[in-house]
Structure formats: C-alpha cells, structure tokens
Amino acid sequence: MSGFRPESQPLVTPVSVSHEQNSAVTAPVGPYLSEALISLDNLRHNLACIRAITGPQCRIMGIVKANAYGHGAAQVTATLEEEGVRDFGVANIHEAIELLQEHRMQPDSRLLAFASPLAEHIGLYMQHGVEMTVCDHETVRSAQAIAAADGGRLRVQVKVDTGMGRLGVTPEEAAGLLELIDASPNLELTGIYTHFAESHIPEGFTASQRERFLGVTSAYEERTGKTVTKHASNSGAIISMSDARFDMVRPGILLYGCHPVDAAPSPVDVRPVMQFQCRVIFVKDVPAGASVSYSRTWSAPATTRIATISAGYADGFHRTLSNRTRICIGGKSFRQVGTVTMDQTMIELGSDDSVKVGDTAVLFGWDGPSAGEQAIAAGTISYELLCSVSRRVKRIFV
Numbered sequence: 001m002s003g004f005r006p007e008s009q010p011l012v013t014p015v016s017v018s019h020e021q022n023s024a025v026t027a028p029v030g031p032y033l034s035e036a037l038i039s040l041d042n043l044r045h046n047l048a049c050i051r052a053i054t055g056p057q058c059r060i061m062g063i064v065k066a067n068a069y070g071h072g073a074a075q076v077t078a079t080l081e082e083e084g085v086r087d088f089g090v091a092n093i094h095e096a097i098e099l100l101q102e103h104r105m106q107p108d109s110r111l112l113a114f115a116s117p118l119a120e121h122i123g124l125y126m127q128h129g130v131e132m133t134v135c136d137h138e139t140v141r142s143a144q145a146i147a148a149a150d151g152g153r154l155r156v157q158v159k160v161d162t163g164m165g166r167l168g169v170t171p172e173e174a175a176g177l178l179e180l181i182d183a184s185p186n187l188e189l190t191g192i193y194t195h196f197a198e199s200h201i202p203e204g205f206t207a208s209q210r211e212r213f214l215g216v217t218s219a220y221e222e223r224t225g226k227t228v229t230k231h232a233s234n235s236g237a238i239i240s241m242s243d244a245r246f247d248m249v250r251p252g253i254l255l256y257g258c259h260p261v262d263a264a265p266s267p268v269d270v271r272p273v274m275q276f277q278c279r280v281i282f283v284k285d286v287p288a289g290a291s292v293s294y295s296r297t298w299s300a301p302a303t304t305r306i307a308t309i310s311a312g313y314a315d316g317f318h319r320t321l322s323n324r325t326r327i328c329i330g331g332k333s334f335r336q337v338g339t340v341t342m343d344q345t346m347i348e349l350g351s352d353d354s355v356k357v358g359d360t361a362v363l364f365g366w367d368g369p370s371a372g373e374q375a376i377a378a379g380t381i382s383y384e385l386l387c388s389v390s391r392r393v394k395r396i397f398v
C-alpha cells in the first residue's frame with residue numbers, strides 16, 4: 001500500500017469535477033494519425049465461415065465484449081444483427097449498458113453479461129433487460145428478492161466451472177443452484193454454460209470438461225423434464241470439437257479474423273476485420289553509429305534512412321515489439337528499430353527513397369503483418385493486441 005489515499009476523500013465517493021463541453025470546437029478530421037479500418041464485410045465473411053462449420057441449427061452468440069475486441073461493439077453488433085445473429089455476450093453489466101446506449105438492439109436480441117454480478121448491480125440487469133450470469137446461491141436469492149420487489153422477471157444463466165477455474169458453480173453444487181432458480185418465481189433460467197481452459201486441444205482435459213458439463217445439464221433435464229439452452233464452445237472449440245457445439249457457440253476471436261492459436265495454421269479461411277495503421281510524419285538520413293530512441297537500444301550500422309511513424313504504445317503498438325518486428329509502408333516490409341515510444345515509432349528504410357511523409361504505415365491488417373504475427377513478436381496473443389488498440393485510434397468502418 002502506498003498510503004497516498006487523500007485523507008479528505010472517503011474511498012467510494014466520486015468527486016465531481018466541473019468542466020464544460022465546448023461545442024465551438026469541432027471534431028478532428030482526417031487524415032488521422034492513427035486509425036483502425038474495420039471491414040464489416042470481412043466480419044460478415046467470418047460469420048459465414050463459422051456458420052459453415054456449425055450448421056444452421058446451432059445459434060451463434062457474437063462475443064462483443066471489450067468493445068468487440070477493440071473493433072466497436074455497436075457497429076459489430078448491428079452488422080451481426082443484420083446477418084441474423086440474435087445472441088450477444090459482453091463482459092459485465094456496464095459494458096452491456098454502454099452497448100445498449102450506443103445501439104438500439106433488435107427487439108428479439110438477447111444480451112448476456114458473463115461476470116458474476118455484484119449485489120448492487122442486480123437491479124441494473126432488470127432495468128436494462130440484460131441476462132445475468134449466476135454462480136452461487138446468494139446471488140440467486142438476492143436476484144429473486146429484487147425481481148419480486150420490481151414485479152418483473154429476470155433472465156439468468158448458470159455458469160458451471162468444469163475446469164476453467166475462473167467463475168462458476170462446481171458441477172457438484174450445480175443441481176442445488178438450478179433447483180433454487182426453478183423455485184424462484186421471478187427468475188427464468190435461459191441457459192447453462194461453461195468455458196474451456198484449453199479449447200484448441202479437444203482431447204484430455206477439454207474432453208473431461210465437456211463430460212462434466214453434460215453431466216450437469218443431462219441430470220437437470222432428466223430431473224425436470226425441461227430442456228435448457230446449453231453452450232460451451234469458444235473459437236478454439238468451434239474449430240476443434242464438433243461434439244461440443246450444443247445449442248449455441250460463442251465465437252470471439254474467429255469473428256475478428258484471427259485463429260485462436262497464433263502460431264498454428266488456421267483451418268478456417270477467416271479474414272482480418274481490423275487494419276491498424278498510422279502515418280509517416282518524418283523522414284531523415286542518419287549516419288553510421290547514430291542512435292535512435294529512448295535508452296539507445298539501436299544504432300545505425302551504416303548510413304540509413306529512418307521514418308518516424310505516428311503511433312506508439314499509447315495507440316496500442318506494444319513497447320515489447322521494440323526492435324523485434326516489421327511494418328509495411330507502400331506494400332514494402334521494413335524493420336522497426338529503436339524503442340517504441342508513447343506516440344511514435346521509428347522504422348529503418350535503408351536506402352529506400354520511395355517512402356514520403358504522409359504515407360500510410362500498416363502495423364497489422366490485410367496490407368501488413370497479421371495481428372497474430374505481431375502478437376508472436378510481442379510475446380502475447382492476438383486477443384491482447386486487438387483489445388489494446390486504444391481510444392485515441394480513430395475507428396473507420398469500411
């Protein structure tokens with residue numbers, strides 16, 4: 001603990017800061033210094049690829065959490081709705097409300113929040129018609145009380161922890177929780193789901209997770225004579241486990257055009273939905289021995305040309321990529337040199353004199369390296385690179 005909490009402020013009281021919006025200042029216009037082109041056609045294509053795998057009977061829940069993995073939740077949701085998707089998943093109630101504020105969803109669309117709720121938030125699920133994940137008895141009791149006081153019905157889905165070790169009721173305790181829900185007149189059970197820990201490996205642990213899950217759902221259906229919507233598969237399982245699709249699948253990364261395992265060849269012909277790009281803002285020649293950027297991690301071995309481009313780690317171009325990657329300008333691939341800085345990054349052009357100020361530099365996307373390739377270079381996964389593309393980066397829907 002640093003001990004620097006201001007004495008005068010209780011921990012949870014928000015401080016109101018008075019500031020006024022100035023409508024006389026108009027929004028910035030292009031060309032943007034860092035931008036993410038979002039291809040909604042490629043999104044449609046990827047959805048079609050997933051449908052070709054799962055077949056027409058299986059529902060698809062579009063995973064649009066984390067602002068649709070950085071792509072823009074409202075636009076992605078609207079596009080998927082145009083293609084007939086009616087199930088959507090977000091991380092939590094606040095993301096759900098933001099999405100509902102930004103986009104009027106189809107009347108028959110359903111939105112599930114994956115997080116186990118805080119008691120204070122249960123009323124918000126009722127108010128906004130968001131389906132709630134329940135993992136424990138206490139939440140079910142609170143939800144019943146709140147829904148009864150409201151005179152409405154709250155839709156809930158039970159999350160079973162079959163081995164992910166993150167959220168969920170244990171398979172052993174699931175029957176009791178399901179009984180409690182069925183005995184709660186103001187709650188409606190709309191699904192039972194689980195999440196795989198290593199979905200790209202269908203055998204072994206994943207197969208045992210599947211068995212545990214089916215143990216819970218079969219026992220429930222046999223005991224009650226009801227059928228319930230069952231879902232488990234994320235992108236990895238959609239590709240690798242034909243016997244785990246059940247009533248619905250929950251693709252995220254595949255929708256956005258990346259294979260869940262960056263180093264593996266993708267058996268599905270998905271296309272990148274995002275192209276992350278910026279501009280060349282400065283070009284100069286440097287002599288042999290000149291160092292470039294913070295901490296002088298790279299020096300020119302010979303006279304060379306250096307381009308400075310207008311994105312850095314504050315845009316989502318990870319600093320761990322420093323001196324480890326390539327980017328594309330005008331269809332040519334160039335080496336990134338020196339430490340990636342907050343707002344700019346340097347590129348070695350060698351003797352190439354075709355690159356000019358104003359040119360587009362592709363950090364990842366259809367005209368450059370893939371997000372997966374950059375993720376390997378950065379020592380992370382494509383998911384994290386996509387989600388890191390920051391607020392400062394202008395989303396342009398193409």
Ligand SMILES: Cc1ncc(COP(=O)(O)O)c(C=O)c1O
Nearest residue numbers: 063114195234235250251252253
């Ligand atoms: C509960 C849940 N379902 C589905 C997904 C989608 O996973 P993927 O992007 O691997 O398809 C996630 C993502 O983390 C998740 O947390």
